[in-house]
Amino acid sequence: AQSVTQLDSHVSVSEGTPVLLRCNYSSSYSPSLFWYVQHPNKGLQLLLKYTSAATLVKGINGFEAEFKKSETSFHLTKPSAHMSDAAEYFCVVSELRGADGLTFGKGTHLIIQP
Amino acid sequence: NAGVTQTPKFQVLKTGQSMTLQCAQDMNHEYMSWYRQDPGMGLRLIHYSVGAGITDQGEVPNGYNVSRSTTEDFPLRLLSAAPSQTSVYFCASSSRQGNSSPLHFGNGTRLTVT
Numbered sequence: 603a604q605s606v607t608q609l610d611s612h613v614s615v616s617e618g619t620p621v622l623l624r625c626n627y628s629s630s631y632s633p634s635l636f637w638y639v640q641h642p643n644k645g646l647q648l649l650l651k652y653t654s655a656a657t658l659v660k661g662i663n664g665f666e667a668e669f670k671k672s673e674t675s676f677h678l679t680k681p682s683a684h685m686s687d688a689a690e691y692f693c694v695v696s697e698l699r700g701a702d703g704l705t706f707g708k709g710t711h712l713i714i715q716p
Numbered sequence: 717n718a719g720v721t722q723t724p725k726f727q728v729l730k731t732g733q734s735m736t737l738q739c740a741q742d743m744n745h746e747y748m749s750w751y752r753q754d755p756g757m758g759l760r761l762i763h764y765s766v767g768a769g770i771t772d773q774g775e776v777p778n779g780y781n782v783s784r785s786t787t788e789d790f791p792l793r794l795l796s797a798a799p800s801q802t803s804v805y806f807c808a809s810s811s812r813q814g815n816s817s818p819l820h821f822g823n824g825t826r827l828t829v830t
Contacts, residue, residue: 611756634816636818638819643823643824644823644824645720645806645808645821645822645823645824646759646806646808646819646821647821648818648819651816651818653816692758692759696816703749703761703764703774704761704819706751706758706759706760707758708756708757708758709756709758
């Protein structure tokens, strides 16, 4: 079975400062991991994905995430926050084998202070 | 490119009424799914389909029916609406189920049951 835990329900940063959104996962097999972003009244949009290639994954809008198997983590980072980054972020795990499909974290609400 | 289109965007129902949420995709994706999003709960899978004529239950299927007569369309039916079904509903599609294929989401249907 697989699961995912987003460690913070809300994160607040000032514009221009680094962003860190934390995600831990558990999986019986080699997982695929995703980060999605949801802006208000919109559907989810893929930011980036990890599928057993390079452990440091670069996504859209300057975001990146590092897969750390020893820590079972897949934290999302960005060097400098922009006001437009304010949104809900979801970490998602999917096992390459098995029938569970995708499991979503409960989300982290990112607030950008001017 | 339309992607995944959901209609209606908003709907208010009275308890006991039935309705169908429409979902269509124009990417020739095999896999389609329905999620509901509730505050603090992330996204939960209702039903999914791996191709025309094939559907299966997800995590929270009770009170919902689906069918997949074509590759493009995947409607979700509420048989007898209940206040517990007040939620935001998202349809999603991908080229393959789970593993490394990211989901493409519609913009959601906000449903209120009174």
